[in-house]
Amino acid sequence: MYARSVIDEKLRVQEQFLGWRPEYHSLDEVDRFNTHIKELELGPREKGGFPTVWSDLYLKRPLTKKETWWMRNERALCKCDANYFKTRYAYICDEEGNVMRYVPRRSQEVFNEIIAEFDEKQLAIELICLKARQQGISTEVQLNFAHRTLFIPGVNAVSSSVNAQKSELMLNMTRTIVEKLPWWLRPQTRKWKLSGNHGMVEFQHGAKVAIQSGAQDTGIAQGWTVTCAHISEVCDFPNPKQLIDEGLLKAVHTSRRVFLVLESTGNGNTGWWADTWRSSKEFYPLGRARLCPVFIPWHMASDLYPKRDWLEKFPVPANYRPSDEARKHAVKCRAYVRNTPILRRILGSDWELPIEQVWYWDFNFQESKRKNAAKEWLRQMPCDDAEALSGKNDTIFGNETIEVLSDSIKHVPIQAYGIIGEGIDEKHEPDPSIVDYDKPRFEVSWVTPKGTLLEWMMVPLKPIDLTEESSSHTKLLVFEEPIPGCDYSFSGDTADGVGEDRSVLNMSRIGPEDGPDMQAAEFCSPNISTAEAAYFMAAIAAWYAPDIPTWRMPLMGIEQRRKPGDDAQNQLIRLGFYRHFRWHRLDGKRPDEEERHSKRLGWYTETWSRPYMFGRTIDAIENGWYIVRSPFAIRELADLEKKYTQTGRSRMEHQEGKHDDRVFGLGIGYCIAHTKDTRIEREKKRYANPKGRLPELDLSPYDPFAFRVS
Numbered sequence: 001m002y003a004r005s006v007i008d009e010k011l012r013v014q015e016q017f018l019g020w021r022p023e024y025h026s027l028d029e030v031d032r033f034n035t036h037i038k039e040l041e042l043g044p045r046e047k048g049g050f051p052t053v054w055s056d057l058y059l060k061r062p063l064t065k066k067e068t069w070w071m072r073n074e075r076a077l078c079k080c081d082a083n084y085f086k087t088r089y090a091y092i093c094d095e096e097g098n099v100m101r102y103v104p105r106r107s108q109e110v111f112n113e114i115i116a117e118f119d120e121k122q123l124a125i126e127l128i129c130l131k132a133r134q135q136g137i138s139t140e141v142q143l144n145f146a147h148r149t150l151f152i153p154g155v156n157a158v159s160s161s162v163n164a165q166k167s168e169l170m171l172n173m174t175r176t177i178v179e180k181l182p183w184w185l186r187p188q189t190r191k192w193k194l195s196g197n198h199g200m201v202e203f204q205h206g207a208k209v210a211i212q213s214g215a216q217d218t219g220i221a222q223g224w225t226v227t228c229a230h231i232s233e234v235c236d237f238p239n240p241k242q243l244i245d246e247g248l249l250k251a252v253h254t255s256r257r258v259f260l261v262l263e264s265t266g267n268g269n270t271g272w273w274a275d276t277w278r279s280s281k282e283f284y285p286l287g288r289a290r291l292c293p294v295f296i297p298w299h300m301a302s303d304l305y306p307k308r309d310w311l312e313k314f315p316v317p318a319n320y321r322p323s324d325e326a327r328k329h330a331v332k333c334r335a336y337v338r339n340t341p342i343l344r345r346i347l348g349s350d351w352e353l354p355i356e357q358v359w360y361w362d363f364n365f366q367e368s369k370r371k372n373a374a375k376e377w378l379r380q381m382p383c384d385d386a387e388a389l390s391g392k393n394d395t396i397f398g399n400e401t402i403e404v405l406s407d408s409i410k411h412v413p414i415q416a417y418g419i420i421g422e423g424i425d426e427k428h429e430p431d432p433s434i435v436d437y438d439k440p441r442f443e444v445s446w447v448t449p450k451g452t453l454l455e456w457m458m459v460p461l462k463p464i465d466l467t468e469e470s471s472s473h474t475k476l477l478v479f480e481e482p483i484p485g486c487d488y489s490f491s492g493d494t495a496d497g498v499g500e501d502r503s504v505l506n507m508s509r510i511g512p513e514d515g516p517d518m519q520a521a522e523f524c525s526p527n528i529s530t531a532e533a534a535y536f537m538a539a540i541a542a543w544y545a546p547d548i549p550t551w552r553m554p555l556m557g558i559e560q561r562r563k564p565g566d567d568a569q570n571q572l573i574r575l576g577f578y579r580h581f582r583w584h585r586l587d588g589k590r591p592d593e594e595e596r597h598s599k600r601l602g603w604y605t606e607t608w609s610r611p612y613m614f615g616r617t618i619d620a621i622e623n624g625w626y627i628v629r630s631p632f633a634i635r636e637l638a639d640l641e642k643k644y645t646q647t648g649r650s651r652m653e654h655q656e657g658k659h660d661d662r663v664f665g666l667g668i669g670y671c672i673a674h675t676k677d678t679r680i681e682r683e684k685k686r687y688a689n690p691k692g693r694l695p696e697l698d699l700s701p702y703d704p705f706a707f708r709v710s
Helices: 004-018 027-038 065-080 082-089 106-121 137-151 164-179 240-251 272-286 308-313 324-338 341-347 355-370 374-380 399-408 530-543 567-574 591-597 609-622 631-638 661-673 679-687
Strands: 041-044 057-059 091-093 099-101 125-131 156-161 189-195 198-203 208-213 228-232 259-264 292-296 415-421 442-447 453-460 475-478 488-493 503-509 517-525 555-558 640-644 650-654
Touching: 004 065, 004 106, 027 065, 027 082, 065 082, 065 137, 082 137, 091 164, 106 125, 106 137, 106 292, 106 341, 125 272, 137 156, 137 164, 137 198, 137 208, 137 228, 137 259, 156 164, 164 198, 164 208, 164 228, 228 240, 240 272, 272 292, 308 355, 324 341, 324 355, 355 374, 399 631, 415 530, 442 530, 453 530, 488 530, 488 661, 503 530, 503 661, 517 530, 517 631, 517 661, 530 555, 530 567, 555 567, 555 661, 609 661, 631 640, 631 661
Parallel strands: 125 259, 125 292, 156 208, 156 228, 228 259, 488 555
Antiparallel strands: 041 057, 091 099, 189 198, 198 208, 415 453, 415 475, 442 453, 475 517, 488 503, 503 517, 640 650
């Protein structure tokens, strides 16, 4: 119905049935015939007329063979070729409410190309469509649904939007399409009603279209089986897991007859819609996700953005020079088109954003910026899916910074270990199926002040799945093994171990005065309690402090979650790990004196210490004073954003539904190791000009992470 090869095969079947090959007709020919037939109509049940074959209308005279042939020809063509039906007989309401014949936009052409590829391969059409505003995708899907229900008996379809009013608009699309059809092309309607969140259209040949709402209590299509489903504005659904995951997707069984589309604009980068999009984008190419991701940028609706009337009111200035934001946006639009095969095929490989659209985007962006609504404009008029799913709050790190951090660790080896031994419950031991038996195990030992020997075994594990965060849980990820003579800071952000929050342990190598700190190891688990975390910390600290004096133990900083002397910290002190951070005001006037008099150990998160820690950590990462090696920590950095309280105070925090435990852990580790640093002095040492004779050139391969402490 959508691919040329499939259409030709269907026409061949119709030729065998009709005795002739259905002929295509132009718009003028279609309009002339419709006008001709309209002149023959007398109206319903008018006396003296001749009954029609397909309707209750009466005609002034019986149909001729040529007229009957035309009708049968058009019915066959419309059934076989969805695009012929839409462009010849479908009428829709435009954005101004005018009823007009359907003329596809470029965005709709893209959508049709995509479904044609599925049709050609005879695969189920199951799409998740992220788009800019008013791309005509809802109209396009409703047209295709109308085509199926009008010409294929027994089709069960469901359409739904965020509430009853929006769902009724979808029903009205179908009503407009059906009512504007010629009587000889329209099937008899058996039922047509809408009540509250539900509605139903049923035709004489058994096809049904149900109208439901995202505000209903039960799952969409729950209790029956559908082959066509269109869900619009999904980002605003109050409970998409129940409505779609538990309801709709269980009612649609993948087959070549299925046409399923979830479509919406972006509404922030958290929640079910954003998570489902990212999962589909990442795993569909690998054959591990059901929904094919489709993104359609704003500039594809070139007839709407901008309209001719808008350009007449705001013509492009003769001396117009795009702003920096507009130039960057145009470059990103071009890059997305050139790297998306279907857009490149439609627009051309040398496509550039037209100057009229650059001016339109720039005009509205600058106005939005003056109203402090720039992020909303970017979300509604995006050039790519990342922009469409941008967060509602400002992120701490820009995309460029995150890309640089991600690229820097692509070739960093990660060895995962399971830890077994003293104080570690059997339930936390690694499953035998993930143990790497080709790599050697080794023991780590520690002698307590009472002379008790504690021993742990480090068990090498198979490589973890870097795309799945849960694959790293309850495993020690080692980016750099202990280096003799180096000093380390070891931080802990412990949790209750009941699956909500996570316990995170972070080991960092403290760099030289003119070099950065390096993340050496990371441990994260939602199932480790504060008390249990002490023995994992002991095993890791013992490994990174082999046979060296007490003062060279890793400097520990454990967040005190309840009161001074948190359980994990007390346990470690009893085991002989004495080097703990002394808590004091790091932003006070006399920090050294306060540290000497402090009797509190560990890290306390207070109204001043949280922003202090985040600020120091962000500065260190952005300026290269701390090298992050964990891909999961980098993802948390990308999710950090600046939020504002009701009183107007800013607060750095993770996005809704995300975590910041790993960032919190490495941030504590960096801050406790550099409480006495003066930033300007570090900068001077780092960039100090050499004096005297220059050293010999080192021609060995460059390793940006190869910092050593003598």
